[in-house]
Amino acid sequence: MASAKAVKQRIRSVKNTAQITKAMEVVSATKMRRSQEFAIKARPYAIASLNLLRNLVTKTKELPGILERREKKECYGLLVITSDKGLAGALNANVIRKAEAWIKMRRANNENSILVTVGKRAKDYFEHKGVPIHKSFWGFGDMISLSETLPVAEVLMEGFLDHTWDEFSAVYTHFRTTLLQEAVLRKILPITQEGVEEIVKGVIPEYGKFSSKPYTLNPIPYHYEYTYEPSPEALLTELVPQLLRMHVHHMILESNASEHSARMVAMKNASDNAKELITDLTLTYNKARQASITRELSEITAGKEALESN
């Protein structure tokens, strides 16, 4: 059995760790609530822009390049969104696994693929693996504005328009509930109506404080004629990129909210484990202490008896 002193030292170090994980848990809980709220605020905007897009698309004969579906696809792109920091359970591992499966599938079909990464985790991982990366982004904070995520969307659009890739997908963490986040793969370019509807649905968490308002995306029948200033084509070429920017922004926000809740859960588990460990160690410590007392007592008694028998 370990000495009482050694056990005591271990208890102290475990207590310190528990304190840190507890603090991280509380911080993540706050951050999670905030980023969730932040993602929710964008909801009316998302819904309104979808309605407008649907309306414009039905009135336009010539779709802008970003809506074009190409028959022949030469290169596929993938946007991988992870966090910058670890200690968030299986969050990043899940995203990376999904991305790996995608790359494997492309390779199996003999198709070209290229990555764009967001977050240090994805960048480090794929750089180490030697997977070609077109561009990497990292260092996004919690309360990012649209202008900060704009370069990501611009890169995706440029690449699509100059035929660097003909289809673009994204892997990110979909925030379903506080306890449940899942890595999802979604097609983002070319922009389709179904794709946009998915984004809007994704804005709302399924349970919890922010899931309150049930919301339906029933198309409003636009039976009347609109006047367009300047023209539907000109409006579409401005609205569609804006929508993509919003989409990318939203995916990053959602991954961010997921990161915080995943970390909160991971840290809660760590704190619970530490507590359990402390209970076990305290028991061991008490046993060791008791053993040493018994030993000392028997030594004294033995000594006394030896003296008396003389």
Place this chain on the structure above:
Amino acid sequence: MKLGIYTLQGTLFEGDIKQLTTTTTVGEVTILNHHIPLVSRLVGPIVRLVDTSEKESIIKITSGFLEVHEQGEVVILAE
């Protein structure tokens, strides 16, 4: 008529108004009740509106999209 001004950061305005004046890429427009359905691009810098109690207010936007529905509903997607 109903007006909603939305941005990614939140809703700037939602409520009933009498009149709305703003600048589009082709010039200034004023929207009153029973305006024809219209879709346009806004250039900012402000949206001037008069609410039902005759109170005037100004909302700053940098750019955006304007959509006027037939039933007298105006949606502005602003930035």
